[in-house]
Amino acid sequence: MKLLLKIWRQKNANTQGKLVEYVVDHVSPDMSFLEMLDVLNENLVDKNEEPIAFDHDCREGICGMCSLYINGRAHGPQTGVTTCQLHMRSFKDGDTIYIEPWKANGFPVIRDLVVDRSAFDRIIQAGGYVSVNTGAAQDANCIPVSKQDADKAFSAATCIGCGACVATCKNASAMLFVSAKVSQLALLPQGKIEAKDRVLNMVKQMDTEGFGNCTNTGACEIECPKGISLENIARMNREYLVATLSSEK
Amino acid sequence: MSEQTGLLKSSLSKKYLMAISGLFLILFLTQHFIINLLSVFSAEAFNNTSHFMGTNPLIQFVIQPILIFGVVFHFVMGFLLEKQNRAARPQKYAFSNPSANSTWMSRYMILSGAVIFWFLALHFYDFWFPEINTKFIQGDMSGLSIDGNFRYHEELIHKFTNPIRVSIYILAFIFLSLHLLHGFQSAFQSLGARHPKYTPCIKNLGTLYAVAIPLGFAIIAIYHFFSH
Ligand code: SF4
Numbered sequence: 001m002k003l004l005l006k007i008w009r010q011k012n013a014n015t016q017g018k019l020v021e022y023v024v025d026h027v028s029p030d031m032s033f034l035e036m037l038d039v040l041n042e043n044l045v046d047k048n049e050e051p052i053a054f055d056h057d058c059r060e061g062i063c064g065m066c067s068l069y070i071n072g073r074a075h076g077p078q079t080g081v082t083t084c085q086l087h088m089r090s091f092k093d094g095d096t097i098y099i100e101p102w103k104a105n106g107f108p109v110i111r112d113l114v115v116d117r118s119a120f121d122r123i124i125q126a127g128g129y130v131s132v133n134t135g136a137a138q139d140a141n142c143i144p145v146s147k148q149d150a151d152k153a154f155s156a157a158t159c160i161g162c163g164a165c166v167a168t169c170k171n172a173s174a175m176l177f178v179s180a181k182v183s184q185l186a187l188l189p190q191g192k193i194e195a196k197d198r199v200l201n202m203v204k205q206m207d208t209e210g211f212g213n214c215t216n217t218g219a220c221e222i223e224c225p226k227g228i229s230l231e232n233i234a235r236m237n238r239e240y241l242v243a244t245l246s247s248e249k
Numbered sequence: 250m251s252e253q254t255g256l257l258k259s260s261l262s263k264k265y266l267m268a269i270s271g272l273f274l275i276l277f278l279t280q281h282f283i284i285n286l287l288s289v290f291s292a293e294a295f296n297n298t299s300h301f302m303g304t305n306p307l308i309q310f311v312i313q314p315i316l317i318f319g320v321v322f323h324f325v326m327g328f329l330l331e332k333q334n335r336a337a338r339p340q341k342y343a344f345s346n347p348s349a350n351s352t353w354m355s356r357y358m359i360l361s362g363a364v365i366f367w368f369l370a371l372h373f374y375d376f377w378f379p380e381i382n383t384k385f386i387q388g389d390m391s392g393l394s395i396d397g398n399f400r401y402h403e404e405l406i407h408k409f410t411n412p413i414r415v416s417i418y419i420l421a422f423i424f425l426s427l428h429l430l431h432g433f434q435s436a437f438q439s440l441g442a443r444h445p446k447y448t449p450c451i452k453n454l455g456t457l458y459a460v461a462i463p464l465g466f467a468i469i470a471i472y473h474f475f476s477h
C-alpha cells in the first residue's frame with residue numbers, strides 16, 4: 001500500500017504546530033498503525049530528517065500510552081481498539097491519513113504527536129487510592145462483595161488512562177476517565193470509607209487541570225478502547241451530588 | 250466553607266443546575282402547551298385560563314419571576330459553559346469526524362439554544378410585553394377588549410394571521426425539538442438518574458416529548474393561521 005500521511009509536527013509546547021505531508025510506500029496491511037509509523041521514521045532517519053515523535057509502550061492495548069487522532073477519530077476508525085491494535089488493513093491503498101495529537105487544554109503537546117497526560121496522574125493522586133492499615137491482612141472472605149458490584153468495579157478498572165475520551169469529547173472533558181477511577185473504588189467496600197472525599201477531590205483536580213464540562217454527547221463511550229460505560233459518569237454525578245451536599249468540608 | 254464555594258463552581262454542580270433548570274422549563278412548556286391546546290377547542294376556556302394565569306397574584310408575582318429567572322439562568326449558564334468548553338480545546342483539530350460518535354443534536358445544543366433564545370425575544374415582543382403594558386403600565390387588569398369580551402383569544406388569532414410570524418414560530422419549534430431530543434434524557438444523566446430498568450423508558454419518553462410537544466405547538470399555530 002502507498003499512503004499519503006498528513007502528520008502534525010510541533011517542536012514543543014510553545015511553538016505553533018502544522019500538518020506536514022509524507023508519502024510512505026510498501027505498507028503491508030498486516031502492519032499495525034505504529035509499525036507503519038516506524039517504517040516512516042526509518043525512512044526519515046535514512047534521509048537525515050528528524051523522526052516523528054509518538055507515544056507507545058506495550059503495543060498490545062494494555063498500557064494506554066499510544067494515542068493519535070487518526071482521520072478525525074481517537075485511535076482511528078475502529079472502535080474498541082487502541083492505536084497499537086489498529087491494523088493497516090483498515091485503510092486502502094492511496095488513502096490520505098490525517099494524524100494529529102490529542103488536543104486539549106489539559107494535555108499540552110510535548111512534541112509532534114506526544115502530549116503530556118500527567119494531569120491524569122494528578123487526578124489519581126487526588127483521590128484514586130484506598131488507605132490500608134499496616135499489620136496482617138485479614139481474610140479476603142471476611143469482606144463480602146456481590147458478584148455484580150465486583151464485575152462493575154472490574155469493568156471500570158479496565159480504563160488504561162489513554163485519554164481518548166478527552167481527545168474525542170467536543171468539550172475536552174475528562175469525565176469518563178475520572179468517573180471510571182471514582183467508580184472502581186466506590187463500588188467496593190474498601191473504597192466506600194473514603195468515597196466522599198475521593199469524589200470531591202478528584203473532581204476538583206479535574207476542574208483545576210482545565211478539562212471541559214460534560215454535555216452528555218456520549219462520544220467518549222464510543223471511542224473508549226476499553227468500552228467504559230456512561231453509567232460510570234452517572235454514578236460519579238450521584239456520588240458527587242451526595243458528597244457535596246453532605247460533606248462537612 | 251472552601252468546598253461550599255466549590256459547590257457552585259465545580260463542573261458537576263453546573264451540570265446539575267443546567268439539568269434542574271432544563272427540567273423546570275420542560276414542566277413549564279408542558280403547561281404552556283396545554284393552555285395553547287385549549288385555544289383550539291374552546292375560545293372561552295382559553296380566555297378564562299389566560300385571565301386566571303394573567304391576574305392570579307401567586308402566578309404573576311411568584312411563579313412568573315421564578316420562571317423568568319429559570320429561563321435567563323439556563324441561557325446564561327449555557328453560554329458560560331460553552332465558553333469554558335471551547336477554552337478547554339484552544340487548538341482545534343485540523344480534521345475531525347464527530348458524527349462518527351455523537352448526534353448532531355448533542356453537539357449543537359448551543360445553536361438550537363440560541364435559536365430558541367431569539368425566538369423567545371420575538372415571543373416576548375409579541376405577547377409578554379403588550380400584556381405587561383396593558384396590565385401594569387396602563388393598569389387595565391380587566392382582560393376585556395373594547396367590545397366587552399375577553400381579549401386573549403382574539404389577540405392570539407390576530408398574531409397568527411401573519412404568515413411570516415407563523416413560519417418563524419414553526420422554525421423555532423423545529424429547533425426546540427432538536428434541543429429537547431438531547432436535553433430531555435441528558436438532564437437525567439446529569440443528575441445521575443440512570444438505571445437499566447428506567448433509563449430506556451426515560452429516553453423513549455424524551456424522544457416522544459421532543460417530537461410531540463413542538464409538533465403540537467406548530468399544529469396549533471398552523472390551525473389558527475388557516476382557520477381565520
Ligand atoms: S475511559 Fe477509556 S478512553 Fe478514557 S482514559 Fe480510560 S480507557 Fe482511555
Ligand code: FES
Binds near residue numbers: 058063085
Ligand atoms: S502501546 Fe500500550 S496500549 Fe497501545
